[in-house]
Amino acid sequence: MGEKKVLILMGSDSDLAVMKAASDVLAEFKVPHDVRVLSVHRAPDVALEVARRARDEGFRVIICGAGMAAHLGGAVAAKTTLPVIGVPIESGPLRGLDALYSTVMMPPGVPVATVAIGGARNAGILALQILSTSDDRIAGELERFKARLTEQVLEKDRKVREELFP
Ligand code: RP5
Numbered sequence: 001m002g003e004k005k006v007l008i009l010m011g012s013d014s015d016l017a018v019m020k021a022a023s024d025v026l027a028e029f030k031v032p033h034d035v036r037v038l039s040v041h042r043a044p045d046v047a048l049e050v051a052r053r054a055r056d057e058g059f060r061v062i063i064c065g066a067g068m069a070a071h072l073g074g075a076v077a078a079k080t081t082l083p084v085i086g087v088p089i090e091s092g093p094l095r096g097l098d099a100l101y102s103t104v105m106m107p108p109g110v111p112v113a114t115v116a117i118g119g120a121r122n123a124g125i126l127a128l129q130i131l132s133t134s135d136d137r138i139a140g141e142l143e144r145f146k147a148r149l150t151e152q153v154l155e156k157d158r159k160v161r162e163e164l165f166p
Helices: 013-028 044-053 072-077 097-103 121-134 136-164
Strands: 006-010 034-038 062-069 084-089
Touching: 006 013, 006 044, 006 072, 006 121, 013 034, 013 062, 013 084, 013 121, 044 072, 062 072, 062 121, 072 084, 072 097, 084 097, 084 121, 097 136, 121 136
Parallel strands: 006 034, 006 062, 062 084
Antiparallel strands: none
16 A cells, blocks of 8 residues: 555544445545544644645545534635545434534635535545546546446346336
8 A cells, every 4th residue: 555645534433334434435446545533623733733734644635524513524624725525424413414514514715525414435436536637547447436337227227127027
């Protein structure tokens, strides 16, 4: 494994069950990455310092997953010029809507590219797509990945039609 390219941050270890999907898809594509539990509420100085240093450390994309009043993505985006992808996590009585709004409703100038509630796998894929703009190996793997998605749908189409119209 070479230099770590993607930094995955999450607000709590309770987010790991969801956020592991981002790490898993990066591992599938053999992309070196790091994973940290760093709450911007409970450990603000550490979290912001990690965000501030991320580009110099070689990271090219940051993924932030957090639940409830989810300020991690926004605060990290305030401290870096790297692209930041936010994953709202379903947690607490509002079941992720609070985290979705907190993550997506950023002021002009400080974007967080927010995926669906619990959409950690898509966050990983979006990170791969960003890396693919300057990495032909990842671009090629993504082409094959998309082709497999198409094959899978066509196979389902074939099975459903076979079942309904034997
Ligand atoms: C957020 O609060 C975390 O991202 C997590 O989703 C939620 C609950 O955290 P814990 O109480 O499980 O540590 O900050």
